[in-house]
Amino acid sequence: MIRVVLPAHLRRLAGINGEVRLEVTGTVCQRSVLDALEGRYPMLRGTIRDQETQQRRAFIRFFACEEDLSHEAPDSSLPDAVASGAEPYLIVGAMAGG
Amino acid sequence: MSGVRVLVGTRKGAFVLTADGKRDQWKVSGPHFSGWEIYHLKGSPADPDRIYASQSSGWSGQVIQRSDDGGATFQPVGNQFSYDGTPGTHQWYDGTPHPWEFERVWHLEPSLDDPDTVYAGVEDAGLFKSADGGNSWQELPGLRGHKSGSSWQPGAGGMCLHTIILDPATPSRMFAAISAAGAFRSDDEGKTWRPVNHGLQSEGIPDPDAEVGHCVHRIAMHPSRPEVLYMQKHWDVMRTDDAGETWREISGNLPTDFGFPIDVHAHEPETIYVVPITSDSEHFPPDARLRVYRSRTGGDDWEALTSGLPQQHCYVNVLRDAMAVDSLDDCGIYFGTTGGQVYASADAGDNWAPIVRDLPAVLSVEVQTLP
Numbered sequence: 001m002i003r004v005v006l007p008a009h010l011r012r013l014a015g016i017n018g019e020v021r022l023e024v025t026g027t028v029c030q031r032s033v034l035d036a037l038e039g040r041y042p043m044l045r046g047t048i049r050d051q052e053t054q055q056r057r058a059f060i061r062f063f064a065c066e067e068d069l070s071h072e073a074p075d076s077s078l079p080d081a082v083a084s085g086a087e088p089y090l091i092v093g094a095m096a097g098g
Numbered sequence: 099m100s101g102v103r104v105l106v107g108t109r110k111g112a113f114v115l116t117a118d119g120k121r122d123q124w125k126v127s128g129p130h131f132s133g134w135e136i137y138h139l140k141g142s143p144a145d146p147d148r149i150y151a152s153q154s155s156g157w158s159g160q161v162i163q164r165s166d167d168g169g170a171t172f173q174p175v176g177n178q179f180s181y182d183g184t185p186g187t188h189q190w191y192d193g194t195p196h197p198w199e200f201e202r203v204w205h206l207e208p209s210l211d212d213p214d215t216v217y218a219g220v221e222d223a224g225l226f227k228s229a230d231g232g233n234s235w236q237e238l239p240g241l242r243g244h245k246s247g248s249s250w251q252p253g254a255g256g257m258c259l260h261t262i263i264l265d266p267a268t269p270s271r272m273f274a275a276i277s278a279a280g281a282f283r284s285d286d287e288g289k290t291w292r293p294v295n296h297g298l299q300s301e302g303i304p305d306p307d308a309e310v311g312h313c314v315h316r317i318a319m320h321p322s323r324p325e326v327l328y329m330q331k332h333w334d335v336m337r338t339d340d341a342g343e344t345w346r347e348i349s350g351n352l353p354t355d356f357g358f359p360i361d362v363h364a365h366e367p368e369t370i371y372v373v374p375i376t377s378d379s380e381h382f383p384p385d386a387r388l389r390v391y392r393s394r395t396g397g398d399d400w401e402a403l404t405s406g407l408p409q410q411h412c413y414v415n416v417l418r419d420a421m422a423v424d425s426l427d428d429c430g431i432y433f434g435t436t437g438g439q440v441y442a443s444a445d446a447g448d449n450w451a452p453i454v455r456d457l458p459a460v461l462s463v464e465v466q467t468l469p
Binding site for chain 1: 160
């Protein structure tokens with residue numbers, strides 16, 4: 001079970017309260033987590049990564065275990081603590097503008 | 099009793115303002131989509147309960163929302179805007195080729211007769227269509243693919259397609275306007291397009307009467323006379339009587355002919371409205387007095403409308419999509435400001451009063467006249 005925390009504006013968009021808990025099959029990586037997230041909440045498509053290029057949007061960041069994982073390759077394994085559900089995968093709106 | 103529903107898009111959400119036909123007591127709901135930029139909302143002429151909204155943010159891009167209950171609730175629909183084929187390039191500010199990149203939807207124009215069909219004008223300038231209630235979008239590539247497309251350049255606000263006008267008399271005809279490319283017309287339901295800018299003069303481009311390159315800010319049409327269009331250009335207020343074949347200036351006695359919105363009285367096709375703004379660098383009213391100007395002669399001869407509007411210390415702007423008219427017997431006029439006020443006049447502009455004063459900066463105002 002993967003735990004995902006979304007920024008408030010995306011929780012509101014998707015009608016989510018609190019954390020999202022996702023089942024991810026195969027390698028637990030940025031791509032598989034986002035695939036599972038968008039599969040359950042289609043309205044999030046395009047809001048975290050570009051729908052065509054699959055590139056992370058410029059002002060979205062991925063944090064976990066007190067590390068910035070934003071620049072990791074989409075298919076790199078996430079930390080074991082994320083894969084086990086001990087730690088959440090944080091999707092964060094970058095500190096920029098207002 | 100009949101009534102009106104005013105749809106207001108702001109920098110931080112959407113608001114829905116409703117009143118009965120007297121238009122003196124208002125109910126305000128919102129913000130919908132709190133924290134997001136709402137560039138535009140517009141209701142379907144064929145089904146007033148159907149409303150489309152363009153929601154975007156610098157963090158999370160574009161979302162399209164649809165309401166099927168008159169704005170009480172909204173649901174996200176499709177938000178994939180993929181340019182047709184290999185997008186190619188347009189000119190960047192420095193004159194270099196720049197890839198076409200989708201940024202946001204500036205304007206949504208629902209079909210006149212089908213609630214499920216809606217057009218979207220986007221930045222970088224392109225025109226999209228949905229025939230399934232906004233669930234999926236396909237580009238009408240003939241516009242962006244016009245031979246001049248690679249020479250189009252963005253205006254200061256980005257290279258946006260901000261105006262879409264559907265001709266009620268000739269369903270195959272539509273108009274679009276792009277900053278800073280100009281006005282375009284299609285006579286085959288959007289398949290092919292040609293520039294219709296003859297008569298425009300723009301000192302800010304190397305060839306002032308070039309076929310394209312003009313910074314058109316807004317175009318308006320009265321549905322009873324679709325061959326007549328009124329235009330607020332970067333500078334100059336213009337008019338065509340032949341569906342864009344030729345334009346002539348009608349700025350007349352305006353204190354300045356710079357501005358953004360332009361609109362037409364619902365029942366008087368020769369009565370038009372603009373909001374003069376000091377200059378391209380001073381985006382506030384001349385003399386710090388907020389004045390709507392009305393011409394009852396189709397241009398050239400203008401009168402200032404000031405009753406109820408601030409006449410000192412006023413430094414707001416009125417953006418291009420932030421003016422609308424209702425179609426009640428006494429035509430109502432509405433506009434929103436970058437200072438967060440939405441003003442209404444229930445007597446064609448003679449007298450004004452704010453509906454709300456302290457919203458976030460207003461990006462767009464549309465109104466629905468309800469039975």
